[in-house]
Amino acid sequence: MSYQVLARKYRPRSFETLVGQEHVVRALSHALEQQRLHHAYLFTGTRGVGKTTLSRILAKSFNCETGITAHPCGVCEACTAIDAGRFVDYIEMDAASNRGVDEMASLLEQAIYAPSNARFKVYMIDEVHMLTNHAFNAMLKTLEEPPEHVKFILATTDPQKIPVTVLSRCLQFNLKQMPPGHIVGHLENILGQEQIDFEVPALRLLAQGAHGSMRDALSLTDQAIAYAAGKVSLNAVQGMLGALDQSYLIRLLDALLAQDGKALLDVADEMAARSLSYKAALQDLGSLLHQIAVAQLVPAAVAEDVPEREQLVRLAQSFGREEVQLFYQIAVHGRNELALAPDEYAGFSMTLLRMLAFRPVSGEQLASSPAPAPSSGGRPAVPLAGSPAQNNTRPAPVNHGSGNANGNVVNRGTTAASTPAMAVSHSSATQNSNVTSINVPVAATAPVAPATPEPATPAPGSTKISPVMAALAAARAGSAKPGARPAPVAEVAARSEPATDKPVQVAPVAPVAKVAPVAPPPVKSAPVVSAPAPMIAEQDFQSVGMDDMPPPWDEEMFFEGEPARSAVPAKTQNRSIESRPHPEVAVISEPVAEVEQQAAIATPGLKPEAAVLNTDRQIFNSPVPELNWDGHWPTLAASLPVRGVAQQMAQQSELVSCRQDGNAHVFRLRLPLQTLLSSGSVEKLTAALSERFDKSIRLETEIGAVEQTANAQAVAEREVRQQQAEASIQADSFVQTLMREFGATIVTGSVRPV
Structure with missing residues (x-):
């Protein structure tokens, strides 16, 4: 007699011998005992979990000569014929090779006839998801109301491909994957009957290689028996599967624990000499780290029969929980990035060196560690004025936000050590004593003086910054808090003054009085009250701010020959009274009539009745x-x-x-x-x-x-309309109320004529 493989020789022949599917066995047994028989069953699950086996056992339960029972005898003619695969009223059909509507029509034509020598005619359709849509549609009516003597059993590994119309007509059972413990126990039973010596760790390794499939486990066992010449040993199974010895992984973790880089690379070299798979090594290392994490957090979940239990407990006590989690993440990412490495050895060794280089640091350790000294080529960290970093403690965070209603600083930035920046503290005597701090990137960091009248002492290595940057920083500080009235910036050094080595100092300024209501511009011409250029420029930066300037892509598009507008507001002197006027100067706009008159006179290209032409040039302008x-x-x-x-x-x-x-x-x-x-x-x-x-x-x-061209005339007309629109907006009573009561500002350049 020829040799029969273990998967077929030890196929379960009753519900009692079926392994790992207790939930399905319980439901089917109760239904058979109570004679509550459904006409269609659907078994789903991965390969090798017992779908066909359950179908044969259920067919024997239907047709056993002892009656419909959950315990078929297994010796009657029907039971023996079904086990041998020659029962005429039990038809197994492979839907992968019989997937068309013609095959389904032929099957349904035979279903109307009564069984020859059985109680029920059972149709078992394996891999039913391979049927075509027409075949599914052809069987719907028969599947819903079959003859009393017909039972359908469907099996599939991909139930998502089955139409819902078919699923709703079947009693569905989901078969789960085999747990490794069940596989090991079943293999011990079979090898005991076969009188073959074995080692339990070898069976556990076979169960892991089966990935939940009992048939795969039995096939691997057949291969191990042949590979080991009659004895299933751990070394033989490791050599057959190409699995990694756990001792390598334990040595790797011990080297990480001792911070020994040479020992790590020595283990990698030994693995290279034995041609072991680095991808499998990282996979096994991730599994080992998972077991260590379980031993740390849930010690009771570690099985007593695990061969590496003592090593797991030792490593779980030696490593910190954060370290294990970090090592696990590095191992998983290293396995995914192995294909991107120059070669597998480089990718594996870099993963180990990454574990060696990175260690998690808790908040207490970070708070107690001293501030790192700046290197010769690096940039020193600059803390805020009055921060703990000035007392030789860890670097304080550089805030990028504004004070909240309780006077607390809202931090939206990064630490000074990670992002070198100039921190400018800008405070005002408000009711809530809010504090606003911002970051202004510069070429190098600069010390910041406390917000007190006393001058600050420049720190070693400090660099000079431009006064313009200080003014921009103050402007950003004034507009950082949404909805709040920005406080005025203190006097800043003149823009023409060259930069010095002194640190930037922002002195406190007294509170600004509330601005009186502003009336609309008069109809008659009003003189323009001017101020020194630096003062107006500083006020413009305060009121508008860098965030209020229109971006380059919002610039108005002109025809050819028209000059482009500047991104910086150019009509500061033509504004109405600013939302936050300077204590000594108020800028008043000219009336609309005078603006139109001046624009018409100053701009060439207008018609003779609207402009004064240059009489020195020879220009034709007479009727023909x-x-x-x-x-x-x-x-x-x-x-x-x-x-x-x-x-x-x-x-x-x-x-x-x-x-x-x-x-x-x-x-x-x-x-x-x-x-x-x-x-x-x-x-x-x-x-x-x-x-x-x-x-x-x-x-x-x-x-x-x-001078007198159509293009120049169009430019002049648009300029007049633009000035009229800006003057109309500035003279609007509602806009003036917003500027007076809420500190609103008009973004120059955003006004467009209708």
Whole structure:
């Protein structure tokens, strides 16, 4: 008789011998004992957990000659025929090879006939998820209301692929994976019957390699018996599976405990000499660290029969809990990054060195550790004024936030040691005594003076900073707290003063009185009260702030030839009274009428009735009766139906003269650029003018400075509309109330005419 593999020879033949599926056995046994039989069963689970075995046992329970029972006899004709696979009324069908609608139709046609010599005709469809949608649809009606003598048993490893219409018609049982303990016990029973010597650690290693599948465990056992020539030993199983000896991992952890880098690399070299898998080593190291963590936190969960129990307990007592968690994370990430390493040895050794280099530090240890001394090439950490770092303690955090309602500092920054920055403390005599601190990155760190009138002593290695940076820092401090009125910044050194080696000092300033209500601008012209340039610039930085300046991508787009706006507000002197006015100066805007008048006079390119032209230049501006034209070239150029370079030529040119030469009228244009004459622009513009006047037109050109152009007229008109819009917003009573009561500011450049 030929040899029969263990998985087939020791297949369970009753519910009592089935291992690891007690929840399914209990449900089926109760249903059989109470004669509550369903017409369709669905068994789901991974490979080798007993789906086909359960199907055969259930078929024997249905057709045993002793009756419908949960304990089939196993000796009657029906039981022996089902075990031998030759029972005519038990049909096992593989859906992977019979997945079409034709095969399903043939099966359903035979289902209507009564069984030949059995109580029930049982159809077992394995890997049912492989059926096509048409096959599933064909079996729905029969699966819902089959004949009384038909039972369906479906089995699958992927229930997600089965339609819900099929799932709702079946009694579903989920078979779980085999626990390693159940596999080890079952293997001990089988090897005992086979009279084969074995070692329990070897069986445990086989159970781990089976990954929850009893059939895989039995197949590996067959292979181990052949590999070891009759004795299943630990060394033989390790050599067969290529598993790593746990002694290597214990030595690695002992080297980490002793902080011995050479011992770590020696173990890695020994593994390389034996050609062991580094990926498997990191996987086993992660499993060992998991067991150590369990032994630290839940000691009762460690089984008594674990061979490495003494080593686990010793390592659990030697390492800290944070260290084990960190090592586990490094091992997991190192295994994932092994394919990215130059080679597996480099990736494995770098993972070990990473474990050696990093150690978790608790908050108490960090608080008690002294501040690190700056290296010769590094940048020293700069603490806040009055912080504990000035008393030779650990670096204090550099705050980037504002004081809350209780006077506490809200920290939104990083530590001074990790992010070198200049910390500027800006306080004001408010009711809640709020404190605001910010970070301003500079080329190198600088010491900060306390917020007291006494000058600060420069620290060694301090660097100079520009007064402009100090003003920007103060502006950010003033606008850091949303909804709060920024406090004025103290007097800062003049911008033209060169930087010195002295540290930046911000002196306290007395509280600012409440601003009186501001009336709308008068209709008549009002003089502009000016202030020194540094004072106005400083006030502008305070009121607007870096965060209020429009970003570059929000700049208004102009036509060609129009100058671009600056990102920094350029009309400080044209504002209404600022939200936080300087104690000595108030900037008042000019009325709208005067703004329009000055803009019309100062901007060239307007019509004669709205602008004063430069009489020194030769510019044509007379009516031409022959063409029925008023002679205003900018208006005509803007209305011509041309595009591209011809359009730019028309809008950026200036008409010098217009005369009649025979039957043609000659337009002489002055152009600012020679490039406007390219791409046939002269011919296109000539054709457009000829079509406009329905007469023969000829163009003559010259190069020179231009003033009265269509482009300049459009720029002037937009500027007037912009000034009108800004003046209207500043004169609005509601806006003035917001500025007066809540410290609101108008972001210059954000106002757009409607």
